[in-house]
Amino acid sequence: GENVEQHPSTLSVQEGDSAVIKCTYSDSASNYFPWYKQELGKRPQLIIDIRSNVGEKKDQRIAVTLNKTAKHFSLHITETQPEDSAVYFCAASINNDMRFGAGTRLTVKP
Amino acid sequence: GAVVSQHPSRVICKSGTSVKIECRSLDFQATTMFWYRQFPKQSLMLMATSNEGSKATYEQGVEKDKFLINHASLTLSTLTVTSAHPEDSSFYICSARGGLEGQGYGYTFGSGTRLTVV
Numbered sequence: 001g002e003n004v005e006q007h008p009s010t011l012s013v014q015e016g017d018s019a020v021i022k023c024t025y026s027d028s029a030s031n032y033f034p035w036y037k038q039e040l041g042k043r044p045q046l047i048i049d050i051r052s053n054v055g056e057k058k059d060q061r062i063a064v065t066l067n068k069t070a071k072h073f074s075l076h077i078t079e080t081q082p083e084d085s086a087v088y089f090c091a092a093s094i095n096n097d098m099r100f101g102a103g104t105r106l107t108v109k110p
Numbered sequence: 111g112a113v114v115s116q117h118p119s120r121v122i123c124k125s126g127t128s129v130k131i132e133c134r135s136l137d138f139q140a141t142t143m144f145w146y147r148q149f150p151k152q153s154l155m156l157m158a159t160s161n162e163g164s165k166a167t168y169e170q171g172v173e174k175d176k177f178l179i180n181h182a183s184l185t186l187s188t189l190t191v192t193s194a195h196p197e198d199s200s201f202y203i204c205s206a207r208g209g210l211e212g213q214g215y216g217y218t219f220g221s222g223t224r225l226t227v228v
Contacts, residue, residue, distance in 0.1 A: 034217070043203060043219040044154070089153060098144065098205070098217060102153045 002027040004092050006101025014109050019080050021104045023090035024072040032093040033066060035075050037086045038103075044089060048075070080108045112138050114206045116220025123194055125227055131189045133204035133220045140206035143187035144217075145179060148201040160187055184208070194227045201225075 003026040013019050025033075031052040036044035050057045050064045050073065057064050061080075066073040077084055085108045090101040113136040123129050133143060142161050146154040158174075160166035160181035168174045178190040187206070191198055203222040 041201070041222070041224065043221050046217075093217075097156075097159070099156065100154045105151075 002030055002092055002094055002097065002099045004090060004099045004101045006090050006104060008104060009102060010105045010107070012107045012109065013080050015080060015082060017080055019075075019077045019084070019106055019108075021075045021088055021090065021106075022072060023074070023092075023101050024070075025092040025099075026071065027092070027094055028068070028071060030092040030094045032098075033064070033073050034091050034093070034098075035062075035064060036089045036091065036100075038089060039086050047088075077106075080106075082108050082110050084108050112206075112208075112218040114140070114204065114218045114220040116204055116223060118223055119221060120224045120226075122226045122228060125195055126193055128190055128192045129194055129225060131191075131202055131204075131223045131225075133187050133189075133206065135185045135206045135208065135218070138206075138208050138218075139184035140187065140208040141184065142207040143179075143181050144205040144207070145177075145187075145189050146203045146205065148203065148222075150201075154203065157189075191225065194225070196227045199225055199227045 006023045034049035037047045038044045048062050048064050050066050061078045063076040087103045087105050089103050091098050115134045117132050145157045148154045157172045158166045158168045160179050162181050162184050166179040181187040204220040
């Protein structure tokens, strides 16, 4: 089955700096790659997603890049703010099967 | 947008009892429902996938007789933790597929259930 690895597990940045989280996946048939933000005790919230036929997608301060050949995708957050502090999960989906990365705890220091 | 209602949000039960968790899709038909478990500071681990009207498919290592899943209708799926033990204490969350593609490719999460077994 699909295996998703995510790095780093923790990331601390200064407010205004950029944050980058990277994920790799194992199954080349995976075709959908969402990123979720989860605050403590709450449901994951979709923040951005990308499909396998697209290499890059941007939504304001958030961007995702996908390298299908290398089977990795990354989340980029620019001009970070304290409210960006949360746990971020990447996921890879093939057919009906979505697998999550281990998560990255992002802390944005004011 | 697509909404999945999950209840209860928190439950405390005694060891040996059973607990039922419900997930309802409020404004769309959930053709597929996924159940995840999340231990503190860990990722979401897929437990099982269920399609309406058929038996759930369980992930390796998940006991189907302990975690009973029923997906009897297109808007309701239930997870029953039978004979719960303290090690079953966790955050359980459902995700339904069937919503609009523009909203997360049709994956919509419930709000989660914090189960504590004492």
